[in-house]
Amino acid sequence: MASEDSSSNIPDGSLNSAVPPGPLPDKWTNYKAKAKLINPSNKRKYSVIVVGSGLAGGAAAATLSELGYQVNCFCYQDSPRRAHSIAAQGGINGAKNYQNDGDSVWRLFYDTIKGGDFRSREANVHRLAEISLQIIDQCVAQGVPFAREYGGALANRSFGGAQVSRTFYARGQTGQQLLLGCYQALEKEIAKGGVTMHTRTEMLDLVVVDGHAKGIVVRDLVTGEIRSHAADTVILATGGYGNVFFLSTNAMGCNVTAALRANKRGAFMANPCFTQIHPTCIPVSGDYQSKLTLMSESLRNDGRIWVPKSADDASKIRSGQLKATDIPEEARDYFLERKYPSFGNLAPRDISSRSAKEACDEGRGVAKTGLGVFLDFSDAINRLGVETIKARYGNLFQMYEKITGEDPYELPMKIYPAVHYTMGGLWVDYNLMSNVPGLHVLGEANFSDHGANRLGASALMQGLADGYFVIPATLPNYLAGQKPGGVKTDAPEFRQVEAEVKERIAKLMAVGGTRSVDSFHRELGMLVWDKCGMGRTKEGLEEALAKIPQIREEFWKNVRVPGSADGTNMELEKAWRVADFIDFAEIMCHDALAREESCGGHFREEYQFTAEDEEVKNGYTNPGEAMRRDDEFCYVSAWEFKGPGVPPVLHKEPLVYEAVELSVRSYK
């Protein structure tokens, strides 16, 4: 069946990452040179299911169709152009070294590994850095209007966690422009007949036949029809699970259903506790709030972050007795500048976020809810003038004013961290295939490239790398061992999964309780944000693990799904997704509890540097910084589903660093 390289589905549960042999910089080249090929006339006999139409899914569907495969692509939105990749603002990294500032594939690789706090797989990350060059070429050829210099060459800017300018950008809408390029390529293939697009169609389960992923069961979100689709392989590119927190910068429809269903069908869920919290979001203003809006991180270049030194002043600001401008300079605490004098307001995302949380936990938060810190531009305005600030951030200031009704030129902005990206996801090997043969996972939905923390401008890069360049090269490795069209939807496995899906829908419709789906989602979100958010403790996680089953029980007893399942029913869609979020939250908390160290987006309060530690004494880091425990936790946690109500089982893929040396991440 599958080739030697991709034989990762080992019955005893141990994981084979299928990383090719040889020196790191040569692995991908050697892999491609030896990879299996399918001859062009045979390709059209193979069918591929792609779930998701964002950068990873859209790029994969378009490219595989160009190669000749028959592709069926699915998205829950009304058009593939609306996938949430569209909302990415900042940019995309590419190690082109156009700035002649010493960038290289190696440096991008190293920055990504270090930024990920040494919890990602070396070979995958190096491949990503290599492919970054081709991605920029491809996007430019598609007509992506990247920013340019007057001379006509591509412009770059710098981004967090890097000392070189390697980020390509299209104003504050890079994700949109890249996705439109990808969407246009996809539509081109749809017109040619290579891709059949299924919009407003949601994957509700995975079908595994003889141990191989061979299809999916979907619900048509317009007619309510439950359908099966069979193919020779299934590709999931369904994004991250940030909405488990209810409030996040994700789109309202983003969900974990596809990944969780795959997990229940045997695929391992890797590092689910690695979630990224973005420091500059607009704070929550009330219970009705449905989502959080990100403000570009670039604001931190000129804004100074502070809270009052005294909790008393902060409480007066919250109650409206005092304004920010009433607080004299000496009564302000510019906490990032104080704690990280050399990086100051530009400290990495996780560090900035955690510091803001600490200040608010001390009662010094300034938004009405107590959860917010000031981002103050008054110094920059005095130094540079209003016009310069307007030229740099005018549209962001405008956006802020529209949302909050406050003028940031007069009063400082209020910001608070929010869930933004999830580094964890389904476990995949070097071929991007999960431990279930035939199930491939791309983009944010897999765990592979960002370790415990993702650097800015790397998400777009990974999505496109996976879709345009990796999967087209690795897919034949699996397909070559498969008889095309070997499984059809008349197989009993499809009947079985369809019946299960219908039964679950009927169950949801039948509860007939009194509480709205959103109320459960909000309750779950607040719990995991509290216990498995920016700071995590053993006690808190155990508490969450005790409470989640109660939420689940209450949900299945008391949720209200109005309307009928035969037709458009948005409450039913939400209910299905929230039921899956509840199950997923449990795995996430198990992972956070098991990982007894702090790294990247995972901060266990028990594991931080104290004044006693050597690294603090010799000035390398500060008390309160994350303490990684490489001796015990330098591995990928991959969780196997063992049945409803049974704790998942942990499998470990050791991370072996051959090319880089593990070090304490310091941004002091």
Added chain:
Amino acid sequence: MNLTLKVWRQSSPNATGRIETYEARDIPGEASFLEMLDIVNTGIIEAGGEPIHFDHDCREGICGSCSLAINGVPHSRENGITTCQVHMRKFREGDTIWIEPFRARAFPVIKDLMVDRSAFDRIIAAGGFIDVRTGSAPEANAIAIGKEDADEAFDAATCIGCGACVAACKNASAMLFVGAKAAHLNILPQGHPEKDKRVLAMVRQMDAEGFGNCTNQYECEAVCPKEISADVIAKLNRDYAAAVVREAVE
């Protein structure tokens, strides 16, 4: 604040729709328009009714999903925002708000305020792309593109495909949408080889979908959340005329 909502309800694509009245109570001024609808929907669900269906996703003005006409104007009278970026503080206590779906024959209603905008996808599929195979791209900096051209192409490329231009046009014309995509790709040197083919095919598909014609009233640019100028329509007209002439003589 308390408001009266006049909302279009239609249970399925072929059902007859009607305007129904809802009272929205205790709406915070900080809530967004869609959050106001969430609050109203929670009330409807708890009272045993079916919630008002509407399309929405990113809720930050970029995905192009949200599609309501508020008091007869797609998105909002305010410049440069989508429905999800409208905030309730813009309304006054006691206001009556009319909420209707985007209206156009080419955008049939699916349910309540949700409409089918797949016609836009088919227009893009007809020619709204640059035909370049993955992997065949030349080095990114091989073709210099002047900043002015890059900026102009970008302005057109910001279209989010929401369909407000169609919904605002009394002719339900899609010229701003088609013009924006054609301008984006036609301005860039990468898009030149397919320029004529592109505009001819896109316009043909636009007509086949049942969109109306542009009568130069520029309601489209007035409601465009990305403030795309109707100049892209002029450019489309020009490119189309040139393509026809070339097709006729070459």
Added chain:
Amino acid sequence: MNALGKTLCRFWASSIGKKLVVAITGVMLVGFLLGHMTGNLLVYQGREDLNDYAYFLHHFLHGWGIWLARFGIIAAFVLHIIATISLTRQNRAARSSQYACETTVQASPSSRLMIWSGLTVIAFVIFHLFHFTVRVDPALASLKDPADPSRHDVYGMLIAGFQNPLIVLFYLVSITLLCSHLSHGIASIFQTLGLRTEKTRVPIERLGLAISVLLWIGFLSIPLLIVTGVLTDTEVTSMATPAVLSEPNP
């Protein structure tokens, strides 16, 4: 059909193609109006100049000139009407359902009246042709130039033709609607021909308005000055000439 024929058919069938036809015929019609008005203004130079001009028109190219011009103008006029009516029908179909709360953001009133102002102009043109070109009123038809009785007295015909205030009122309403039509139409020509850009946008709108106002003043000053008695026919004042279309001269 040959390839060129196919291209032309597709061109006419397309939305932009028909609009280009409207724009090009519009240019011809505006040119005609400007020429017509300039000729009319010779009335202020006196009988001789106006009648000379009329004589020239009728005998240019041995009398072929006026028929060539008439043929061209009629063809443009008919094409303009066929295309716009066809476009309007498509537009109505494209927006089959209306908003309960119908409103506009920036569409000008004249742009919203185009089809109605256009249809009024058709009615006016027919009346006008019968009035002064076919001259169904024998009193107007039989007028002879006092200086050269072999030729028609256009000057006298104008003075006689505008003595009835009802006719002048009809001219006033029609020409006003025509100019409203033009105030939107002229700027639209530039848009449809693809000449409107960020730089030319404002000058084009002003040009459209200026030409419309000029035509309004130029055309309407004549009947208004005649009916108010400012402009009279000194050589025939002694004659009683109640020259009214419905009331033949005794």
